[in-house]
Amino acid sequence: MPLPLACTVPRAAINLDATLLSGQSFCWEQDAAGTWHGWIGDFPCRVESTAQGYAVHTRASVPAIESYFGLPFDLGHALGTFPKDPWLAEAAAFAPGLRLLLQEPWETLASFICSAVKRIPQIAQINRALRAEFGPEVSPGLHAFPSPARLAEAGETALRRCGLGFRARNLHVTACQIAAGEVVLAALHDLPTAEARGELMRLRGVGPKIADCVLLFAYGRHDAFPIDVWVERVLRQLYFKRRRVPAARMRRFVETYFGPHPGYAQQYLFHWVRTARPPAAMEKRAPAAKRRKKAA
DNA sequence: ACCCAGGACTGAT
C-alpha cells in the first residue's frame, strides 16, 4: 500500500537533514537518493525532497505531521533569544533550520534508555531490532514501536538478544514500571518540568541526562538541557576555559545563561560539535592516565 | 588487542 502524499513542507520551514541527523530520533534512515524513511508515532512516513519542498507521504494527519516536526514553534524568535556569543552564533549558523522534534514519549523514553554509552548508529540499530522483534506490524514489513506491556512480557533475556547489553535490564524494568502504572507518561504533560523530571528519574536506567532528553524531545520542554559527554565538553572548553567544573555549577550555568530556550541552544551546540570541523579549542583533552588492568 | 560510545547505579569516602 503506497503512502499517500499528505502535504508539502516548504524548505524554509525546516532543515530536515540536520534535524533528523542531530541525535533526537532513532527511527529515521536516509536512502541513497536522499529520501527519509521513518515514523510519525505509529504511522510510517516517507519524506522526499522535491523542487517544491519536502513531500511528506504518510497516513498521519497534517496537524500530527506539523506537530511532530515542531513546525508550529517560532524558531526565528527562539534564535533571537540566544545570548550573543561567537560559538553559539557559529553553531546556529552551521545548521540553519534545525528544529526540535516533538516525539511520542514512550518511544523516546525507551530509545534513550538504549542510548546509554552507545553511538547513534547503534541506537538506531537497537531501535530497528526492537521493532522487528516485538513491534506490531502496521503494514507489510513495517513494525511500529512495541508497547511497554509488550516489552515487559518479552522479558530481559529476549531484549538482550537485540544487542542491548546491560541496558536490557533497565529497559525491561522500566517497561514493567510503565505497564504497571507506577509512572504515567501521559500525566507528565501537566507537571512543571522539574516535577516531570523527578517522575522520569524514578524509572530504572533514567538519570538526569536521559530524563532531560525525554523532556526536550517528547514533551517540548525547552528548559530541559541534556548534558552528555559532548555537551559537557563543549561547555567546559568554551565557557569555562577548559577548567574542571562541578556538575552543580555547570547545571546552574546552563539554566541561566542560555535564555528562555536553553534546550534549543543545547541541540545546536550538540549537532555542531559532533558534525562540524571542531575548532582547535575543541580538541579532546589528553586522556587522564588510566591505571592498567590487572596483568594476567 | 585496545579504546570509546548522547549514562546510570552502587558502594565507598
Added chain:
DNA sequence: ATCAGTCATGGG
C-alpha cells in the same frame, strides 16, 4: 555531595 568501578555490545 563527590568518585571510581561496573555494567554488555559493536565498531574503529
